[in-house]
Amino acid sequence: MHLETQHDGTLVFGYLDTDSPDRFRASDTVLVKAAAPYAAEMRPERFGALNTCDISGEHGVQVSPHAPAAARDGAHLLGLLLSGDGTFEQDGRRCPLSPGDFVLYSAERPFRLDLGGNYRWFVMHLDSGTAKLMRLARNTTANQELPRSPSGRVLAAMLTELAHRARDLGPVARSEMGEHVSGVIRTLVREAGRQSLPADQAHVLDRIIDHIDRHLADGLPPVEIATAHHISVRSLHALFQRQGETVGAHIRRRRLDRIRRDLADPALAHLPAYTVAARWGIRGPSHFSKLFKAEFGVSPREFRDRFRLSAAQE
Known part of the structure; x- marks a missing residue:
């Protein structure tokens, strides 16, 4: 993780894109505003094609994308709130977050994430196949109904356990878990666009x-x-x-x-x-x-x- 203090907040990068030391090349650069000097514990993990980071902080923060990185990368992400409270806004939708809630979002467009004090946030950079599906889908970003759907509840339970057990999994298990999670996310995105049948x-x-x-x-x-x-x-x-x-x-x-x-x-x-x-x-x-x-x-x-x-x- 890298931090750069700016007049309007702190640029944070390298927590998902751990191979890039340059904020202008990193795909995960965000601007974080906090009442106190920004500090957080970050635990990055890789699950096959999925880069994740488990982030914990004591003080509330406001997070928004850093335009240069977002414009180049077009990343699609999933964030899961493990503890604390928060809200997420994108595409004109506002999604309240409680522990166990997740949100799908895109770094291609503006967003705002607000997290209260003593939070734990698990963020995942989705694989390109899932990201492509999200681009074709409607109403998946900042959709507060997704975590409450049957597939969403299964996904939330999987991700919560994955965050808690990540360090106990070996390399092969992590890769396989990444494939399973990607499959469930794709199912969720497809399900969001389906009509119910008699x-x-x-x-x-x-x-x-x-x-x-x-x-x-x-x-x-x-x-x-x-x-x-x-x-x-x-x-x-x-x-x-x-x-x-x-x-x-x-x-x-x-x-x-x-x-x-x-x-x-x-x-x-x-x-x-x-x-x-x-x-x-x-x-x-x-x-x-x-x-x-x-x-x-x-x-x-x-x-x-x-x-x-x-x-x-x-």
Whole structure:
């Protein structure tokens, strides 16, 4: 962590982007205003592609983005309040925070975080794949309803335990936990844009999703899926459109999730990435690599190398 005193507060950087000693290059620079000279205990950790920092302070603070860093990086973040009280404002929304509440936000745009005294704030820099999804979603930043949704409650519990147990996890476990957390955040963001379905339609969709998961290695043309569930192809597409995606996009995403899981499996490390992808119905090395990077923000090789490095550090 680096601090630079300014006339209007303290510039703080290097708590997430720990590799950059220069505030003009760091992606995490913020301006902190406090009644007393700013001081805090910061404990950075890395969970695979996720950089986090557990921050504790005795005095209340007001935090806003530092324009040069925010304009360059376009970072998307998640902040979880572990103790104390606070508020977060962005995009015209004001989100009150109590212990256990989290907020999604973007450093691309102005924000204001106010934390009362004796606070503990756990902040996470999201991976590029999740950030891309957030850019396409609506009403996710400073949305106080997200932590209260079913997926939000699961995520808040995961993050709270992660913050408390971080030092007890080994390198491989931290990487795997990062993947799990990213998956739940993506589920939460997608869920925020979905329409609710009547009970009978929700039941049909549940059966269709289960069918797709059991046949991901097969062709899965829409007409076969519709026929298997005694509905028209038009009705099939309508069910998924109300969930904010197409049938094809859902199948592709579920296949990529399975491929990502297998690429992280040491028992399958001897198989080329494109062979793993072909087992789940995605063929063509170049095509697969483009799909994987678009979904997760890294190439299959980079993803696999990250897990190999973590295993070597055990």
